[in-house]
Amino acid sequence: AQKVTQAQTEISVVEKEDVTLDCVYETRDTTYYLFWYKQPPSGELVFLIRRNSFDEQNEISGRYSWNFQKSTSSFNFTITASQVVDSAVYFCALFSGNTGKLIFGQGTTLQVKP
Amino acid sequence: GAVVSQHPSRVICKSGTSVKIECRSLDFQATTMFWYRQFPKQSLMLMATSNEGSKATYEQGVEKDKFLINHASLTLSTLTVTSAHPEDSSFYICSARVRQGVGETQYFGPGTRLLVL
Numbered sequence: 001a002q003k004v005t006q007a008q009t010e011i012s013v014v015e016k017e018d019v020t021l022d023c024v025y026e027t028r029d030t031t032y033y034l035f036w037y038k039q040p041p042s043g044e045l046v047f048l049i050r051r052n053s054f055d056e057q058n059e060i061s062g063r064y065s066w067n068f069q070k071s072t073s074s075f076n077f078t079i080t081a082s083q084v085v086d087s088a089v090y091f092c093a094l095f096s097g098n099t100g101k102l103i104f105g106q107g108t109t110l111q112v113k114p
Numbered sequence: 115g116a117v118v119s120q121h122p123s124r125v126i127c128k129s130g131t132s133v134k135i136e137c138r139s140l141d142f143q144a145t146t147m148f149w150y151r152q153f154p155k156q157s158l159m160l161m162a163t164s165n166e167g168s169k170a171t172y173e174q175g176v177e178k179d180k181f182l183i184n185h186a187s188l189t190l191s192t193l194t195v196t197s198a199h200p201e202d203s204s205f206y207i208c209s210a211r212v213r214q215g216v217g218e219t220q221y222f223g224p225g226t227r228l229l230v231l
Contacts, residue, residue, distance in 0.1 A: 033217050043205060045158075045222035052217055091157065095218070102148070102209075102220055104157045 002027050002096045006105035013082055014113050021077045021108045023092030029053070033095040034068065034075045035102070040088040051075060082112045116142050116212045120223035127198055128231055135193045135226045137208030143188035144210035148220065149181070152205040164191040198230040 003026040013019045025034065036048040049059065051068050059066050063080045079086055092105040117140040127133050137147055145166045150158040162183055163171040170183035180202075182194040195202050205227050209220040 035219070037222070042224070043207075043227070044224040045207065045209075047219060047221055050214075050217065050219050095220075100163070101160060106157045 002029075002094060002099065002103050004092055004094050004103055004105035006090075006092055006108050008108045009106070010109045010111070012111045012113065015084060016081050017112075018078060018080050019082050019110065019112075021079075021090050021092075021110065023075045023077065023105060025073050025075065025092070025094045027073075027094060027096060029096055029098055031097055035093040035095065036066065036075075036077050037091045037093065038088045039091060039107070045091070048077075079110075082110075084112050084114055086110060087112045116140075116210065116219075116221040118208065118210050118221050118223040120208055120226050122226060123224060124227045124229075126229045126231065129199050130197055133195045133198055133228060135195075135206055135208075135228075137191045137193070137210070137223050139189045139210045142210070142212060144191075144212070145188060146211045147185060147191040148209045148211070149183060149191075149193050150207045150209065152207060152225075154205075158207065161193075166191075195228065198228070200230045203228055203230045 005024045032053045034051045038046045056068050056070055065078045067076045089107045089109050091107045094103045119138045121136045125133055147164040149161045151161050152158050160173050161176045164183045164185040166185045166188055172178045185191040205225050207225040209222040211218050211220055
């Protein structure tokens with residue numbers, strides 16, 4: 001079965017704090033892809049990153065960083081020095097080559113207070 | 115990234131009427147598009163996969179006669195909610211698949227908020 005779990009429903013931090021959003025996935029595919037999307041209040045899903053299952057290298061993009069741990073089936077997302085504009089719902093997703101579908105987690109609502 | 119547009123962004127209609135939502139890939143061709151539905155404070159639920167030139171593939175529990183999908187060109191897919199009822203009120207989002215190197219990425223449209231009175 002394919003499944004994505006984002007255990008944190010809501011997180012609230014004060015601006016400039018670092019915050020990590022957790023994502024745990026389940027799949028029997030040997031090749032798969034993991035994603036993070038941001039959904040601000042406007043509703044549009046903004047693509048943040050794609051990670052291939054055969055590439056465990058962590059990635060940093062500005063204040064964003066991602067930690068892919070295949071051994072624990074996790075793909076966590078860290079925002080450093082958070083800003084109010086980071087307030088949004090963040091979705092982790094798994095692409096299954098077998099089904100051709102993108103499977104979303106339940107999302108984590110991040111609120112960054114000034 | 116690739117740009118996907120949706121029109122309209124918001125629609126209010128009376129119960130019993132039909133509503134058409136358009137999804138366009140603006141700077142690329144998309145043989146496959148997807149339609150999702152999202153209720154408040156919930157995740158995205160895949161409704162159907164739209165394939166250019168062929169019939170859409172619907173997820174279990176989604177009525178194909180209720181939600182008509184047409185993918186007549188490589189840049190346009192439409193979702194028509196027929197005989198809409200208040201329970202159809204939701205946020206509808208489309209996405210288009212783009213192959214990038216090894217693997218693919220889905221880019222999403224801005225969504226359409228439907229309110230059925």
